[in-house]
Amino acid sequence: MDYYIVAGETSGDLHGANLIYALKEQDPNATFRIVGGDKMEAASTQKAVLHTSQMSFMGFIEVLLNIRSILKNLKNVKADLLRHRPDALILIDFPGFNLKLAAFAKQHDIKVFYYISPKVWAWNTKRVKKIKRIVDHLFCILPFEVGFYDQWGMKVDYVGNPLLDAVSQYRFNSTFKEANNLINKPIIALLPGSRKMEISKLLPEMMKVVKLFPGHHFAIAGAPNFDQSYYEQFMHGATIPVIFDQTYDLLNNAEAAVVASGTATLETALLHIPQVVVYKANAVSIAIARRVIKVDYISLVNLIMDREVVKELIQNAAHYDAIAEELDQLLNNRSYRERVLADYNALAAIMGEPGASSKTAKLIDKYLK
Structure with a gap:
């Protein structure tokens, strides 16, 4: 079979690579x-038609400011798709871009598979009607999504969560602390996100927390789209290490973490690391989001559990004082910390076993035959 796979973000690149394998x-x-990042290029042994570093824009205002680039990317991918006419188009999350591509593929009789459902349950739920028209098969990774789609009369396949695959298959480095000079003191991991807007808004607040915990090492999980110099402009001369391509090792060795809302919150929970979740965006984007988004939480951990398991600090609340206060609870309040870890165990039970990539691949193969 000839597959055309599109992922527009770092997390989608990881899941796309595992699906390719x-x-x-x-x-x-x-x-x-x-269309993806470094991991998908390695898995497919192909150069990406378009790299994720050229695609990921976050927030309503950010999308508007970059609309010309987005439309150009979409036009180029559509043309490339028609030139190659694959047996199947596989789309991974990234709905603003991928739903438009799905509609285009459907018009040209290309079979469309969607892996990792768009978050239509969070806002603009009427998009389900469009998804029913333009997507041949949808593979969901969150347990509650099956019931949501069923309410709209749409049958979907629940395949489990691919993060379970990524965590279970990862080969942890037993010498991580020594290799990164993080010995003698416990570690607090800083995960400021994988996009420019996230990093520029969150990392400065994170850096203010560092001086309040002199008994800990701090380390930043670097995103593959950036280099050391990009992070340094937000570090105010501090010598905090930026560690690339070792996020799981960093988390696995951390006592606690400060994590930008997104896929990383669930990864941190699956690795059983207490965390505080932070999020900042353009003020107008946040105002719009608060009017249209219909869910009570922003982190995947809380969404899946349908209650507050991890503290969420959004916009002005994502201030270094509040971050430090929550970190103090996670580090020094034993009963509080144990409650979080017990909730992580309950989350793991809900998530189930690894195998999402394999299940999805088998279903795609079955449906194509």
């Missing part, structure tokens, strides 16, 4: 053309 197990002769 699983598809190769189903069909060793499968060929791939990708």
